[in-house]
Amino acid sequence: MRKLFPLFALLLLSISSKAQNIQQLIDQKAKALLPKVIEWRRHIHQNPELGNREYKTMEYIAAHLKSLGLEVTTGVAKTGVVAILKGGKPGSVVALRADIDGLPILERTNVPYKSTVMADYLGQQVPVMHACGHDTHVAILMGTAEVLASMKKDVPGTVKFIFQPAEEGPPGTEEGGAALMVKEGVMENPKVDAIFGLHISADTEIGKITYKSGAFMASSDWFTIKVKGKGAHGSAPWTGIDPIMISAQIINGLQTIVSRSSDLTKAPVVITVGKFNGGVRENIIPEEVTFSGTIRTLDSKMQKEVHEKIKHTAKTIAEAYGATAEVVIDTKTLVTYNTPALVTNTLPSLQRAAGNENTVEETWTTGAEDFSYFGEKAPAFFFNLGGMPKGAKSTSHHTPDFLIDDSMLDVGVKAFCNIVFDYGKVKK
Structure with missing residues (x-):
C-alpha cells in the first residue's frame, strides 16, 4: 500500500502541472490576441446595426468563426450566430453568450472609430451607436473562440458560442432577442448544461470583474395606461372629465406602490413614467390621455404583485373621477438570476483571469438584461467586466458620451476560456 503513495503523488503533480500549463497557455494566447480583439471591437463600433437588423455584423462574426473550423449557423432569431466547438476531451456543454446590437443614439465621442451610421427605425432615420458596449462583448467572444479553437x-x-441579436429589444411588435433564440431551440441540440455571459461596465475600472450570486439584474416591464375622460372647453373644466389631471393623480399613485406598499427590505422596486401623450391645444381638455413607463423588480413574486397593484391603482383612481383606465403591461426581461452553486464553482476561474483582488462581489442593479431568458433553461452566471479607464470618470451607458477603454479586453477572453476548461470538466 505504501508503494502506491508515491505513484499517487506523482499523478497529482502531473495533473497540477497540466492545469498550470493550460492556464499559462490561455494567458499567453489571450494577450497575444488582444490587438486583434481591439481591432474587431473598433470595426464593429464603427459599423453598428440596430436590433434584428444586424446583417453585416452577423456576416462579420460568421466569417471569423468559419475560419476557425467551427460548425456555424446564421440567421438564428433573425440575425444571430451560433457556433459549436467539440473539444477533444469528454465533458459538459458550456454556452457563452454575447449580444451584438447597437442603439438609436448619436455618438458624441472623439474616437477615430466613431460611428456616423444612420439607419431606419420604425420608419424614421436615426443615428446608430454602440452605446452599451455590445461591440466589446462580440470581440471578446470572437477572441475566446479563436483561443479555444x-x-x-x-x-x-x-x-456553444451564442451571438445574440436585439438585446436592447426588437423594433415595434417584432419578436427577437434571447426569448426568440430560446424559442428557436438555441439551448438544445446539444442541450446546454450551463450558460455564461458578461457585460462591459463603464462604472468599473479596467481589469476588474464584479459579480453577485442570486438576483443580479432586474426584470424589465413596459406599461401603457390609457385614461378616457370627457372632453371640454378649457375655460369650463366642470363640464368634462379631465384625463390629464386624472393621469397626474395616477402617476403620483404609482409612486406610492413603491414607497408605501412594496417591501423594499426584500428587494428594490422602480416605477418610472417616461412618456406622456395628451391634448392638442392649450384651451381644450382632451377626451383621452396615454402615458407609458417601465417597471423594475428584483424578485419574481414582487414583479407579479406590482403588476396587479398598478392595474388596481390606475383603474380605481380613474373611476373615482368618473373616467376609465386601461392598463397594458409587456414583460421585456425576467430577473437575471445567477445560480448560487454555479457562481461559487466559477469564482476561481474569474479570479485567475483578473486576480483575486480584482474580482469583487457587488450589489444588484435595476438595469435589465434579456440574458435572463437563457437562465430559465439552464444554470446561468452573468458578470461584469471593467471598461472604465484608470483614474477617469465613468460615462453612462445608453448616452452619446459612452466611452470604453478596450486595452484590457483580454481579461474577458481569459475569463471565458477559464470557465470552459473548469466547468467543462464536469461530466453530465
Whole structure:
C-alpha cells in the first residue's frame, strides 16, 4: 500500500502541472490576441446595426468563426450566430453568450472609430451607436473562440458560442432577442448544461470583474395606461372629465406602490413614467390621455404583485373621477438570476483571469438584461467586466458620451476560456 503513495503523488503533480500549463497557455494566447480583439471591437463600433437588423455584423462574426473550423449557423432569431466547438476531451456543454446590437443614439465621442451610421427605425432615420458596449462583448467572444479553437484537443466537452441579436429589444411588435433564440431551440441540440455571459461596465475600472450570486439584474416591464375622460372647453373644466389631471393623480399613485406598499427590505422596486401623450391645444381638455413607463423588480413574486397593484391603482383612481383606465403591461426581461452553486464553482476561474483582488462581489442593479431568458433553461452566471479607464470618470451607458477603454479586453477572453476548461470538466 505504501508503494502506491508515491505513484499517487506523482499523478497529482502531473495533473497540477497540466492545469498550470493550460492556464499559462490561455494567458499567453489571450494577450497575444488582444490587438486583434481591439481591432474587431473598433470595426464593429464603427459599423453598428440596430436590433434584428444586424446583417453585416452577423456576416462579420460568421466569417471569423468559419475560419476557425467551427460548425456555424446564421440567421438564428433573425440575425444571430451560433457556433459549436467539440473539444477533444469528454465533458459538459458550456454556452457563452454575447449580444451584438447597437442603439438609436448619436455618438458624441472623439474616437477615430466613431460611428456616423444612420439607419431606419420604425420608419424614421436615426443615428446608430454602440452605446452599451455590445461591440466589446462580440470581440471578446470572437477572441475566446479563436483561443479555444487553437486548444481544441485539450478542451473538455462542447462549447456553444451564442451571438445574440436585439438585446436592447426588437423594433415595434417584432419578436427577437434571447426569448426568440430560446424559442428557436438555441439551448438544445446539444442541450446546454450551463450558460455564461458578461457585460462591459463603464462604472468599473479596467481589469476588474464584479459579480453577485442570486438576483443580479432586474426584470424589465413596459406599461401603457390609457385614461378616457370627457372632453371640454378649457375655460369650463366642470363640464368634462379631465384625463390629464386624472393621469397626474395616477402617476403620483404609482409612486406610492413603491414607497408605501412594496417591501423594499426584500428587494428594490422602480416605477418610472417616461412618456406622456395628451391634448392638442392649450384651451381644450382632451377626451383621452396615454402615458407609458417601465417597471423594475428584483424578485419574481414582487414583479407579479406590482403588476396587479398598478392595474388596481390606475383603474380605481380613474373611476373615482368618473373616467376609465386601461392598463397594458409587456414583460421585456425576467430577473437575471445567477445560480448560487454555479457562481461559487466559477469564482476561481474569474479570479485567475483578473486576480483575486480584482474580482469583487457587488450589489444588484435595476438595469435589465434579456440574458435572463437563457437562465430559465439552464444554470446561468452573468458578470461584469471593467471598461472604465484608470483614474477617469465613468460615462453612462445608453448616452452619446459612452466611452470604453478596450486595452484590457483580454481579461474577458481569459475569463471565458477559464470557465470552459473548469466547468467543462464536469461530466453530465
